[in-house]
Amino acid sequence: xxxxxxxxxxxxxxxxxxxxxxxxxxxxxxxxxxxxxxxxxxxxxxxxxxxxxxxxxxxxxxxxxxxxxxxxxxxxxxxxxxxxxxxxxxxxxxxxxxxxxxxxxxxxxxxxxxxxxxxxxxxxxxxxxxxxxxxxxxxxxxxxxxxxxxxxxxxxxxxxxxxxxxxxxxxxxxxxxxxxxxxxxxxxxxxxxxxxxxxxxxxxxxxxxxxxxxxxxxxxxxxxxxxxxxxxxxxxxxxxxxxxxxxxxxxxxxxxxxxxxxxxxxxxxxxxxxxxxxxxxxxxxxxxxxxxxxxxxxxxxxxxxxxxxxxxxxxxxxxxxxxxxxxxxxxxxxxxxxxxxxxxxxxxxxxxxxxxxxxxxxxxxxxxxxxxxxxxxxxxxxxxxxxxxxxxxxxxxxxxxxxxxxxxxxxxxxxxxxxxxxxxxxxxx
Amino acid sequence: xxxxxxxxxxxxxxxxxxxxxxxxxxxxxxxxxxxxxxxxxxxxxxxxxxxxxxxxxxxxxxxxxxxxxxxxxxxxxxxxxxxxxxxxxxxxxxxxxxxxxxxxxxxxxxxxxxxxxxxxxxxxxxxxxxxxxxxxxxxxxxxxxxxxxxxxxxxxxxxxxxxxxxxxxxxxxxxxxxxxxxxxxxxxxxxxxxxxxxxxxxxxxxxxxxxxxxxxxxxxxxxxxxxxxxxxxxxxxxxxxxxxxxxxxxxxxxxxxxxxxxxxxxxxxxxxxxxxxxxxxxxxxxxxxxxxxxxxxxxx
Numbered sequence: 001x002x003x004x005x006x007x008x009x010x011x012x013x014x015x016x017x018x019x020x021x022x023x024x025x026x027x028x029x030x031x032x033x034x035x036x037x038x039x040x041x042x043x044x045x046x047x048x049x050x051x052x053x054x055x056x057x058x059x060x061x062x063x064x065x066x067x068x069x070x071x072x073x074x075x076x077x078x079x080x081x082x083x084x085x086x087x088x089x090x091x092x093x094x095x096x097x098x099x100x101x102x103x104x105x106x107x108x109x110x111x112x113x114x115x116x117x118x119x120x121x122x123x124x125x126x127x128x129x130x131x132x133x134x135x136x137x138x139x140x141x142x143x144x145x146x147x148x149x150x151x152x153x154x155x156x157x158x159x160x161x162x163x164x165x166x167x168x169x170x171x172x173x174x175x176x177x178x179x180x181x182x183x184x185x186x187x188x189x190x191x192x193x194x195x196x197x198x199x200x201x202x203x204x205x206x207x208x209x210x211x212x213x214x215x216x217x218x219x220x221x222x223x224x225x226x227x228x229x230x231x232x233x234x235x236x237x238x239x240x241x242x243x244x245x246x247x248x249x250x251x252x253x254x255x256x257x258x259x260x261x262x263x264x265x266x267x268x269x270x271x272x273x274x275x276x277x278x279x280x281x282x283x284x285x286x287x288x289x290x291x292x293x294x295x296x297x298x299x300x301x302x303x304x305x306x307x308x309x310x311x312x313x314x315x316x317x318x319x320x321x322x323x324x325x326x327x328x329x330x331x332x333x334x335x336x337x338x339x340x341x342x343x344x345x346x347x348x349x350x351x352x353x354x355x356x357x358x359x360x361x362x363x364x365x366x367x368x369x370x371x372x373x374x375x376x377x378x379x380x381x382x383x384x385x386x387x388x389x390x391x392x393x394x395x396x397x398x399x400x401x402x403x404x405x406x407x408x409x410x411x412x413x414x415x416x417x418x419x420x421x422x423x424x425x426x427x428x429x
Numbered sequence: 430x431x432x433x434x435x436x437x438x439x440x441x442x443x444x445x446x447x448x449x450x451x452x453x454x455x456x457x458x459x460x461x462x463x464x465x466x467x468x469x470x471x472x473x474x475x476x477x478x479x480x481x482x483x484x485x486x487x488x489x490x491x492x493x494x495x496x497x498x499x500x501x502x503x504x505x506x507x508x509x510x511x512x513x514x515x516x517x518x519x520x521x522x523x524x525x526x527x528x529x530x531x532x533x534x535x536x537x538x539x540x541x542x543x544x545x546x547x548x549x550x551x552x553x554x555x556x557x558x559x560x561x562x563x564x565x566x567x568x569x570x571x572x573x574x575x576x577x578x579x580x581x582x583x584x585x586x587x588x589x590x591x592x593x594x595x596x597x598x599x600x601x602x603x604x605x606x607x608x609x610x611x612x613x614x615x616x617x618x619x620x621x622x623x624x625x626x627x628x629x630x631x632x633x634x635x636x637x638x639x640x641x642x643x644x645x646x647x648x649x650x651x652x653x654x655x656x657x658x659x660x661x662x663x664x665x666x667x668x669x670x671x672x673x674x675x676x677x678x679x680x681x682x683x684x685x686x687x688x689x690x691x692x693x694x695x696x697x698x699x700x701x702x703x704x705x706x707x708x709x710x711x712x713x714x715x716x717x718x719x720x721x722x723x724x725x726x727x728x729x
Contacts, residue, residue, distance in 0.1 A: 085693060089478045107696055111479030187581075195588065196676055252565035252585010254677035255593060260566075395695035402679070409590055409678035 032069045033329045036094035038084065040320065041074040048074065053351045061338050068331050088113045088325070095328035096336065099145055100318055101136035102390035103397060108323075114144040115324040120333050121146065125340065132378075133357040136386055137321055145323030146336060148345055149354030151277030152317035152377045153203050153387070155303075156370075159296045161188055161271045169298070171312060173211070173239065173305040180248045183271040190248040192270035194261035195408065198401035199389055203274050204243070205404035206316055206388050207302045209236035214309035215383040221425070228422035229415075232309070237407045237414025239305065244408055254409055259286050266292040274302070276317065277374050281353040299370040301377055315381035318390055319355065392425070399424035465709060471702035478698035490703035499679045500704070503687040506594060510662040510683070513598055514605075519654060522606050526613030527639065541614065544607035552604070556671020559600045563587050563672075587673050590680045597672055597681050601665065609654050616650030617643070652723055659719075663712055684708050 041048050051074045058070045073094070075083065080098060087093050088108060099105050108114050121143035126134060133150040137143055155176075157169070162179070165186060170176040183190035194200045209217070213232025220226030250256065250264060262279065264270040266287030273279065284292035304312040322339070324332050338344070345361035348354045355374055356362055365371040378384065389397035403417035412420065472491070475484040494500045529540045547555065562569050565585030574582040586596040620643055628638050644651070666685040669675060675686035682690070685708065692701015 082693070085478070085696075089698075107477060107479060111477070113479060196673055198676070250565065250585075251583035252588030254590075255563075255585055255588030255673055256565070260564075264566075393696075395697060398690075398695050405676070405678050409680075411590075411678050 032067055033331050034069045034071060035096060035329060035332050035335060036071045036073070037335075038073050038075065038080060038094040038097040039322075040080055040098050041076055049351050050074065053347065057339065057344065061335060065331070065334075068335070070335065093325035093327070095325055095332045096322050097325065099137070099321055099323040100387075100390045101145075101147065101321065102318070102386050103393045104390065105137065105144060105323060106139045107394065109139045109142070109144055113326055115326050115328050115332075116142045116144065117324060117333055118143045124333075124337055128342070128359045129340065129357050130359075132384060133319070136318065137323065145321055146340060147319050147321030147357050148340055148348055149277070149319035149321070149352070150317065150357045150378060151319050151355035152315045152374050152381075153207070153274060153276045153302075154315075154374065154377060155272055155274055155300050156265065156279050156283075157272045157298050157300065158265070158268060158270070158293060159298045160268070160293075161186075162298075165271075169300045170303050172303050176303045177243065177246060179271070180243065180246050184246065184248065189250045189264055189270040190246070190272065191243075192261040192264035192273045193249045193253045194256045194258035195249070195254040195405060196256050197258045198405050199387075200258055200261060200273075200275065201404045201408060202389055202397075202401045203316070203387070205236050205240055205400065205407070206385070207274065208239045208305070209233050210314050210316060210383075210385060211302065211305045211310040212236055212239070212308040214311070214314065215385075216309060218385065224429075228418050228425055230418075233418045233421070234414045235308075237403075237412075237417050240404065240407055241414065254405070258282070262286045265297075268293060268296075277319070277355045277371070278353055280370065297370060299373050311382070313377070313380055314383040314385070315377050316385045316387060317378060318386045319357070393428045395428050396421065396425050465706075468702040468705050468709075471699050472706050474699040475697075476699035477696040479696075482699075484699075486699070490700045491707070493700070494703060494707065499682060499691075500687055502679060503675075503682040503684050506682060507663055507665070507684050509594070510598060510601065510665060511659050513602070514658045514662055515655060518602050518606055519609055519651075519658060522609035522654075523613050523651075525606070525610045526617055527643070530610075530614035530617040541607075541611065544610050546607065547604045548608040548611075550604075552667030553671050555600060555604055556668045559668075560587070560672050563596060588677055590677055593673060593677060594681050597669055600668055600672070604668065605658070605661070609658065612650055612654045613647065616647040619650075620646040656719055656723075659715060660712055663708065663715075684711075 037054075039050070039054055041050055051072070054072055054074070058072060062068060062070060084093070084097060088111075093113060105114070118138075118141075121134065121137075125146050129146060130150075133147050134143065136147060136150070137145045161183065162168070165179065165182045167179050167182060170179055180190040193204075209232060212235045213230065217226065217230055217232045220230070221228055250260075250270070259282075261270075261273055262275075262282040263286040265273050265279070266283035266285075280292060280297060283297070284290060287293075301312050301315070304310065322336060324336070340358055342358050342360045345356045345358035346364035349356055349361070349364040349371075353371075355371060355378070356364060362375055365375060385391070388400045391397075392400070399421045403412065403420050406412040406420070407414060407417050471482070473485060473487060474482045475486050475490075476482050525544060529537050550558075563586050565571055565583045565588065568584070570584035570586055571582070574584045586592045624642050624646070625638055628642050633641070664685060665683050666689075669681055669683050669686050670689070673681055675682035675690055679690075684704065688701055688704040688708065692698060692704060
């Protein structure tokens with residue numbers, strides 16, 4: 001009986017105090033400062049090259065900083081998004097964690113969950129990282145982290161198929177539609193699309209909106225003078241329907257994932273996909289040969305639309321980076337800087353295929369024509385737009401993805417889709 | 430017996446109750462009651478899951494929910510799953526149990542194993558496996574269609590708004606039919622074979638035996654099986670999530686995937702809590718009614 005009572009007491013005590021104990025553990029580390037670091041894995045389990053590389057970086061850093069101990073946790077993107085969303089409100093956020101900047105980061109910053117490192121960024125990082133790339137990690141003039149990758153979404157295409165069809169890289173929307181028709185007739189999937197994941201579909205809608213309305217239309221929405229009901233956003237949906245009418249995507253694309261999409265490209269079955277700088281690596285991983293298209297893979301800017309206000313050189317893109325949580329120790333800033341040295345940023349290209357942001361690190365792209373084209377596109381863009389699903393508040397980002405998918409599914413007219421986005425936008429403002 | 434003794438007895442009596450009920454009470458309160466109260470409170474706010482609860486909205490979250498066609502769709506999908514389960518799945522599970530439950534030939538065990546096997550696998554694994562089976566490029570529907578309509582025909586059931594839900598229900602059916610079959614097989618063991626034999630001697634047909642002897646004897650099992658089926662249907666998540674996250678275009682949304690898509694993903698924790706409360710209430714009310722009218726009625 002006594003034992004039972006004791007058991008009850010211990011049990012209730014454990015249940016009640018476990019949250020407290022979990023917090024206490026972080027600081028107790030024999031005088032060493034512990035930095036917890038959540039990064040994104042690239043698949044591959046125990047052999048994940050990204051994890052191996054980061055572990056090497058950690059040992060190098062720890063060797064020269066004996067008072068610092070870095071604990072790395074690697075997760076795939078979806079798991080990370082779920083875990084961080086629970087960890088932050090619970091007050092258990094890691095010190096340094098992956099981010100894409102933009103709307104989600106802004107939510108965390110607004111709630112005071114991130115560390116404001118503005119002076120450090122301006123003094124230590126700004127001299128060798130471009131202002132445009134850094135600005136993605138700022139909110140209302142304050143900086144919360146830094147990117148190590150900054151690229152562009154654009155059209156990846158199979159050069160062999162284009163040659164067979166006898167077509168050149170399209171500069172305009174009608175030219176693109178023409179290639180779609182020819183590729184379809186030749187028995188290829190003209191455009192691979194992972195519609196089930198929705199974000200690849202949202203790229204199409206956003207680019208069409210950018211080409212129709214240009215920066216002006218979007219700025220008007222953000223400043224409150226305009227809305228997503230404006231003509232150019234409705235026209236984006238109409239252009240998407242123009243494409244869809246040609247039946248350009250693979251069968252069942254609304255249920256396909258991005259992995260399916262990249263497999264179609266990597267196996268040479270599809271002529272084009274609209275995707276970011278990471279596409280070649282993912283195509284390789286998902287192709288039957290494990291090598292993707294190699295030199296047969298090409299890249300071009302999203303075509304312009306006659307009559308649209310946006311330019312062919314306006315770019316939508318973004319890239320990965322890291323932010324610091326509010327309670328992160330000072331040492332985390334220094335480690336971030338170490339992660340962003342030229343050598344390490346070049347290595348990041350080798351390991352992850354990122355587009356380097358550190359000055360001088362672009363040397364890693366020597367002999368990589370596609371990566372160089374992306375760098376030029378980013379640098380040559382007068383208007384650089386972060387993907388809507390990262391830039392806008394999370395609820396609006398989801399609404400854009402729903403709207404674009406709904407248009408293709410025949411659920412919404414372009415006007416209804418635009419109204420859906422605007423309703424969410426107005427309620428989130 | 431002195432006064433002191435009886436006081437001591439009382440203490441002992443309640444002490445035992447406290448000690449025996451204590452652990453369960455602590456766990457139940459902290460893991461069930463408290464979260465429900467917490468979620469009910471959150472459901473009255475517009476809250477992003479970050480920062481203070483300051484934007485009180487009353488029952489607006491609930492009003493918004495019932496005005497949202499996607500929520501209605503999710504609710505309807507759940508009702509459909511319940512309906513299909515009760516009308517299609519359970520009768521088939523019962524039939525299977527009758528076919529292989531009483532037999533003692535060696536392959537009967539193998540048959541039971543085959544039908545029960547899907548239940549052992551994790552829902553999420555099953556979702557992934559069936560996504561491959563349904564793959565428009567190399568999946569089984571495509572292979573069959575290619576044989577009938579010629580090479581190059583492709584079928585993408587999960588990418589089609591009209592077929593995605595049924596495709597997913599088929600997987601749910603496949604996973605759980607074996608579980609209910611095993612329940613019925615166990616129930617069948619409790620039906621006295623003498624009753625069947627007596628009925629047979631009286632000249633009852635096979636159908637009469639099933640209708641008048643076996644089913645009445647197995648009423649308890651059937652009630653449990655139907656109950657688990659309904660509650661399970663309202664909480665279905667993993668399979669649906671793994672196969673399409675409630676898509677395409679929210680056509681396969683269920684209440685729990687809706688909760689995830691519109692609560693978590695959009696940083697709308699107040700709204701998500703409201704959805705959770707509605708799911709909780711549906712299950713609670715169903716449970717109470719079922720206990721009172723079905724389970725209770727059986728005891729009369």
